[in-house]
Amino acid sequence: MSDLLERLRGRGWRLTAQRRVVAEVLNGDHVHYTADEVHAKAAELLPEISRATVYNTLGELVSLGEIMEVSTDGRAKRYDPNAHHAHQHLVCSQCGTIRDVHPTGDLLAVLPAEERFGFQVAAVEVTYRGMCPNCSAA
Amino acid sequence: MSDLLERLRGRGWRLTAQRRVVAEVLNGDHVHYTADEVHAKAAELLPEISRATVYNTLGELVSLGEIMEVSTDGRAKRYDPNAHHAHQHLVCSQCGTIRDVHPTGDLLAVLPAEERFGFQVAAVEVTYRGMCPNCSAA
DNA sequence: ATCTTGACTTAGACATTGTCTAATGTAAGA
DNA sequence: TCTTACATTAGACAATGTCTAAGTCAAGAT
Known part of the structure; x- marks a missing residue:
């Protein structure tokens, strides 16, 4: 994930502070945040970041195949940075916890x-x- | 599906005109309407039916296991009356058409x-x- | 057949999630 | 440093879904 920004710059992306913090928030395994969760966490690092920018950036990352959109509950879509390894999802019917899993x-x-x-x-x-x-x- | 109303009455449901038309709209195979589509079609049969009633009725039918909730696009949920036969869904990436399918x-x-x-x-x-x-x- | 009552329905406000626009800001090449 | 096309912003708007308070009615009781 750390070379994500480099890959994106190679594709002609401008490296703005906003895009950096969105990438930072999505860093890690088993991350399945909603857009508004990403916005909240990004705003801790860069308070003036707007919702629109977070939505735009997530949409662009999805188009580029860098992250996956997951909707397991029919409510807010979640964003999964683990897009380069094929996997599926296991969801708790009670609390909504999501795990990445690998069926055979x-x-x-x-x-x-x-x-x-x-x-x-x-x-x-x-x-x-x-x-x-x-x-x-x- | 025609005995659906009988089953529901057996469970203590009041058989109102509104519930009848919702059941009527959901009658058939390969039906995958959104709540607002159900409302529009129900309103052709019973013009004064309200959105809230359609949402309530659909929710109750899901709880009772009579219909299935399907969200294939992260937008509006769709309702599938084919809940008594296990099946999965095949979705066109372009136009959104949904088919019921049966993997082995x-x-x-x-x-x-x-x-x-x-x-x-x-x-x-x-x-x-x-x-x-x-x-x-x- | 009528009455009674609690379940049902209604309109519309409200909530959540997502999209769009016009004005402003800025990364990066010239 | 300058320029400019691309990015960001606030907030309006859109789509979908939930909730409430008041009125209505299905169905059992009389």
Whole structure:
């Protein structure tokens, strides 16, 4: 993630303070913040950053394939910096905690040709749902 | 779907005109309307029906397991009356068309125990994405 | 058949999430 | 240092969903 800014500069991005702090906030594994969470955390580092800039920057990072958009709850979209390693998500039905997980096998292969209706199927998103250890205990 | 109202009455539901038309709108296969689409179609049958009632009724039907909530685009949730037959969704990346599909095998089994992090995994939702025949042709 | 009552519906305010615009600011090459 | 195209800002606006208080009505009781 640290070379993200370099990659982006190579693509013609201007390296502004705002884009730096958004990248900083998204640094790390198992990060699944909403846009407004990103904005709140970015504002701790750069108080005058606006919501619009955060939304713009997240949208651009998604277009560039640097982060993934995840919507596991039908509410706010979340942003997952772990976009360079294929993975799926495991979500707690109670508290909403999200874990990155790695199912085995070819998830596309289990959809038979006669169930494709002429689509050119390109991608699969899987959400596993269940109770996390914390919520099970409570 | 026609005996849906009977089932609901058995559960203590009052059979109001509003609930009848919502059930009527959701009748059929391959139906994936948003709440506001349901409201618009219901209002053709019962002009004075309010948005709140449609939202309430849809929420109740979801709680009762009679319909499924689907959010394939991070925008409005869609409601799928085909809740009694396990299935997944195939979505056109271009036009958003949704098809019900039936992958083979056990979708839960491909998540190894060491990738479950102590969760009691109960359900899987899969979204296949690709281009539909219409959009491919265009 | 009518009455009664608690569940249901309504309009519209409000909340959340996301998008857009016009004015201003600034990174980076000249 | 200057220039300028790109980026940022505040806030209006849009889309979707939730909530409340007042009125309505389905269905059991009489």
